[in-house]
Amino acid sequence: xxxxxxxxxxxxxxxxxxxxxxxxxxxxxxxxxxxxxxxxxxxxxxxxxxxxxxxxxxxxxxxxxxxxxxxxxxxxxxxxxxxxxxxxxxxxxxxxxxxxxxxxxxxxxxxxxxxxxxxxxxxxxxxxxxxxxxxxxxxxxxxxxxxxxxxxxxxxxxxxxxxxxxxxxxxxxxxxxxxxxxxxxxxxxxxxxxxxxxxxxxxxxxxxxxxxxxxxxxxxxxxxxxxxxxxxxxxxxxxxxxxxxxxxxxxxxxxx
Amino acid sequence: xxxxxxxxxxxxxxxxxxxxxxxxxxxxxxxxxxxxxxxxxxxxxxxxxxxxxxxxxxxxxxxxxxxxxxxxxxxxxxxxxxxxxxxxxxxxxxxxxxxxxxxxxxxxxxxxxxxxxxxxxxxxxxxxxxxxxxxxxxxxxxxxxxxxxxxxxxxxxxxxxxxxxxxxxxxxxxxxxxxxxxxxxxxxxxxxxxxxxxxxxxxxxxxxxxxxxxxxxxxxxxxxxxxxxxxxxxxxxxxxxxxxxxxxxxxxxxxxxxxxxxxxxxxxxxxxxxxxxxxxxxxxxxxxxxxxxxxxxxxxxxxxxxxxxxxxxxxxxxxxxxxxxxxxxxxxxxxxxxxxx
Numbered sequence: 301x302x303x304x305x306x307x308x309x310x311x312x313x314x315x316x317x318x319x320x321x322x323x324x325x326x327x328x329x330x331x332x333x334x335x336x337x338x339x340x341x342x343x344x345x346x347x348x349x350x351x352x353x354x355x356x357x358x359x360x361x362x363x364x365x366x367x368x369x370x371x372x373x374x375x376x377x378x379x380x381x382x383x384x385x386x387x388x389x390x391x392x393x394x395x396x397x398x399x400x401x402x403x404x405x406x407x408x409x410x411x412x413x414x415x416x417x418x419x420x421x422x423x424x425x426x427x428x429x430x431x432x433x434x435x436x437x438x439x440x441x442x443x444x445x446x447x448x449x450x451x452x453x454x455x456x457x458x459x460x461x462x463x464x465x466x467x468x469x470x471x472x473x474x475x476x477x478x479x480x481x482x483x484x485x486x487x488x489x490x491x492x493x494x495x496x497x498x499x500x501x502x503x504x505x506x507x508x509x510x511x512x513x514x515x516x517x518x519x520x521x522x523x524x525x526x527x528x529x530x531x532x533x534x535x536x537x538x539x540x541x542x543x544x545x546x547x548x549x550x551x552x553x554x555x556x
Numbered sequence: 557x558x559x560x561x562x563x564x565x566x567x568x569x570x571x572x573x574x575x576x577x578x579x580x581x582x583x584x585x586x587x588x589x590x591x592x593x594x595x596x597x598x599x600x601x602x603x604x605x606x607x608x609x610x611x612x613x614x615x616x617x618x619x620x621x622x623x624x625x626x627x628x629x630x631x632x633x634x635x636x637x638x639x640x641x642x643x644x645x646x647x648x649x650x651x652x653x654x655x656x657x658x659x660x661x662x663x664x665x666x667x668x669x670x671x672x673x674x675x676x677x678x679x680x681x682x683x684x685x686x687x688x689x690x691x692x693x694x695x696x697x698x699x700x701x702x703x704x705x706x707x708x709x710x711x712x713x714x715x716x717x718x719x720x721x722x723x724x725x726x727x728x729x730x731x732x733x734x735x736x737x738x739x740x741x742x743x744x745x746x747x748x749x750x751x752x753x754x755x756x757x758x759x760x761x762x763x764x765x766x767x768x769x770x771x772x773x774x775x776x777x778x779x780x781x782x783x784x785x786x787x788x789x790x791x792x793x794x795x796x797x798x799x800x801x802x803x804x805x806x807x808x809x810x811x812x813x814x815x816x817x818x819x820x821x822x823x824x825x826x827x828x829x830x831x832x833x834x835x836x837x838x839x840x841x842x843x844x845x846x847x848x849x850x851x852x853x854x855x856x857x858x859x860x861x862x863x864x865x866x867x868x869x870x871x872x873x874x875x876x877x878x879x880x881x882x883x884x885x886x887x888x889x890x891x892x893x894x895x896x897x
Contacts, residue, residue, distance in 0.1 A: 395669055396662055418652075424841060425671040426652070427721070430627065430659025439751030440627065443652045445811070455755075458626075459652075459815040463760040467626060469752035479809030518668035518714030522681075525707040533852075533868040537859075542871040543881040546832070546853055547889060549869050553829045553851055555771050556796060556886060 301449065301471075303346040304406050306416040306429070307359040307374040307382070308336040309367035333366070335373035338417035340484040342477045345447060346415050347378035347485075353449065356380040358409055362390065362401050368500060375495035376487045382498070383409075387505040394517040399431035401515065404508035406436060413454065414474040418443055429476045439469040445480040557679045559589040559643035561717070562611070563634065565653055566594045568623075570601025574768075575649025577609045577729035579722060582676060583647060584610035584732060591615060592736070593637060593646075595630045596622035600738060607736030609729060617741035621750065627653070628749045631660030636743055638665060643717045644679040650721055658719050668712040671721040672844070680712045682720055685844065725768075725825040725848065760814060767817065770800035773828040775819055775846065776812075777804045779835020779856055780875060783812040788879050789834060795886040802826060804842045820845035834875045838863030855879070 311333040335343075346357045359374035359382040361367045371382035385401050393401070406414060414436070419426030433440040444456035445464065454475060455468045505515065536542050550556035560583040564576035576592065583590045592611035594602050599616035606614050615637055622630050634657060638646065646661070648654040655671070662669040675683040685707055712718040767773060774789045774796075786801065793799035802819040803812070819826055820842040831849035836842060838854075838861055846852070847866075854867035855875050864870040871878055 395671075396666070399663065421841070425669075426655045427659035427662065427669055427671060430656050431663045431669075434631065434660040434663030440656070441752055442627070442656050460757075461651075461816045463758040463814070465626075465757050466755040467752055468755055473752075479806070480811040519670055519710050519712050521708055522711045523709040532865060533870055535859075535864060535870040535872060537872045539871075539873040539877050539881075542855075542873055542878045543885045545869060546871065546878075546882050547885045549851060549853060550772070550796065550830060550886075551889075553772075555798065555829050556889065 301349060301353040301355040301412040302410045303349055303355065303357045303413045303415060304409055304411045305339070305342050305346040305357060305359050305374065305379065306402065306414070307339050307343065307361045307370045307379075308417070308420050309333055309361060309363045309370035310336040310420060310422045333369065335370040336417060336421050338419065338421050338479065339370075339374075340377065341479050341482045342415040342417055343374045343377045343379060344482040344484045345477060346413075348482065349413070349449060350380070355412070358383060358411075360402065360405055360409075361385070362393075362398055362405075364391075371500050372492075372495060373487075375498045375500075376492045377484055380498065381501070383501045383503060385503050385505070385508065389505055389512055389515055392517055392520075393515060394519050395425050395428050396431060397515045397517055399428050399435055401505070401508065401510065402428070402432050403435035404510055405503065406432075408508070412471045413449070414438065414472075416474065416476045418476045418478050429474060433474040436474070438472055438474045440474045440476075441467045441469050442476040443478060444475055445478050447475055447477060447481055557587040557644055558716070559591055559641065559645075560587040560679075561591040561593055561638075561643040561646045562606075563646060563648045563654060563657060564592045564594045564602065564606055565649065565651065566596060566598040566602040568597040570598045570605075572602045572605055573649055573651065574729060575651070575654075575722070575724055576606065578725070578727045579647040579649065580606060580609040580611055581730040581732075582722075582727040583645075586645070586676065586678070588612075591641070591643060593634055593741075595633055595741065596620070603736055603738045607734055608731045610732050610734065611736040612734070613739055614736040615739045615741050617743075619745075621745060624754050625750045626752050626754060627656035627660055628752060629745045630657045631664060632745055632749045633741060633743050635661050635664035637741065638717050645676070646717045646719050647676065648719065648721045650723055655721065658721055662719055665715060665717070665719075667715045667718055669719040669721070670710055670712065673720050673722045674726050676720060676722065677709075679716070679718060682710050682712065684708050684710065723825060723844070725827065765798055765800050767800045767802050767819065767824050767826055770798055770826075771828055772796050772799035772830045772832065773802050773819070773826045773846070773849070774799055774832045774834065775802045775804065775836055775842075776807060776834050777836030777842070778806050778810075779837070779858075780807070780812070781835075785835065785875065786813050788876070792832070792879055792883055792886075795883045802846075804836055804839070833863050833867070834879065836863050837861050838866060
């Protein structure tokens with residue numbers, strides 16, 4: 301079974317903070333990010349499925365040139381090939397544009413299953429996979445902590461507020477996975493070096509049959525305000541002293 | 557402004573997700589024509605409370621297929637209703653069910669969608685405290701969490717209705733005392749929209765005060781090292797009394813604690829008198845879910861953890877030393893206090 305797995309490039313959260321550029325766009329000084337940790341269980345799951353059932357795994361990303369780093373990581377984790385849709389027209393794109401571009405790229409590929417993370421670590425919008433499923437007219441099962449392929453259908457455990465739901469749908473389908481779905485494998489230096497030999501296809505929008513008018517964002521930032529920093533609280537480094545201080549605070553708050 | 561709609565999740569007994577009541581209360585300050593859409597068993601029974609909170613019309617269907625087949629039939633129906641009645645705006649809560657429906661509706665209608673919203677200023681104008689950052693060029697959240705966070709105004713354009721996913725607790729649920737007209741939704745849902753199927757529902761037990769209502773919330777993060785740490789936090793919550801245990805997203809994802817305990821952007825929003833963060837580094841994802849706490853205590857072994865920037869009292873130390881000692885102090889204080897009375 302062929303699997304397409306979405307691989308988002310996200311900035312390193314402990315990297316240098318970005319600057320706000322023209323039109324309130326963030327400018328980062330260096331490209332020190334990589335594959336969104338939310339996507340790693342999906343890559344691992346895709347690789348295991350392809351090994352168990354035969355087939356290939358393609359990692360797909362939309363982003364700037366340095367999003368290649370996310371794809372290199374996906375390849376090191378075991379993906380067979382990777383595609384990056386990169387085009388200057390995509391700077392400033394929103395959730396709908398991203399989903400349209402992903403849909404156009406996936407439509408060119410053979411696939412039985414599309415796997416995505418539940419939501420990205422940086423944006424946390426959590427809707428792009430479902431917009432994508434609807435654009436590709438695929439059934440979907442989201443927020444899955446467990447996934448099994450059983451013949452021509454996929455069965456998942458979908459996390460709910462009270463426990464979980466067992467949900468099934470026929471293939472081809474789109475599934476979003478939580479980190480509980482699979483522990484990503486350890487990647488050795490050798491894996492990383494070998495992964496560099498795997499192909500990464502770069503596609504401009506024109507190669508997907510998309511026109512500039514198709515990727516006009518429907519939202520834009522019009523104002524940005526930095527919330528004031530509040531003064532830093534007290535820091536206690538004495539473990540013996542700590543419990544008494546916490547108790548004091550609880551008593552002041554009237555809860556102990 | 558034209559009509560503002562709220563997508564309301566309902567339970568078979570007619571209970572309504574609190575998010576929908578908050579959103580209706582906001583919607584009626586935006587437009588006189590407020591609608592609620594409730595799909596699935598319990599929808600008609602929910603119409604009264606939806607009306608009380610501001611819905612003038614409730615589009616309701618009790619058809620079980622909306623519960624038996626996740627997202628696709630609801631998205632199909634909502635998009636069809638929107639084509640017929642042309643609302644300017646549809647508001648959704650932040651749950652994954654709502655996200656799934658909103659994401660599909662976006663593809664069906666081609667309209668703008670924005671998530672994690674804190675305030676709706678108008679049909680084409682929303683405000684967020686953390687936003688997206690795909691790459692340089694996207695609006696995004698600055699490092700440093702809530703202190704120094706960006707408040708971002710976003711303008712929405714393109715076809716209506718615009719789709720807005722709002723954080724829990726952004727607005728207060730205020731009854732208005734009005735009544736809604738119930739409009740029966742009687743759409744033919746094509747069989748092609750019933751592909752995914754709910755096979756079985758598994759519910760796990762839940763005890764103690766609800767996270768959203770407890771006066772003290774004890775939150776656990778990856779620094780706890782594993783599920784055992786949560787047993788310790790449970791003991792601390794019991795020692796405090798009116799306290800509930802929550803967790804960060806990485807911990808939920810790792811399976812150390814159930815999803816209902818998740819606090820943060822995609823989990824619950826809590827506003828306790830005291831929030832005790834144990835082994836939590838302080839990612840923005842989590843901070844937005846607890847920033848309304850009146851006082852914050854942070855216990856973390858890492859002196860540099862960003863959570864300390866948001867704490868009134870920071871404890872640099874090992875949770876497995878500090879928390880048991882705190883439980884002992886609480887118990888001693890209780891015994892001492894009882895004696896003094």
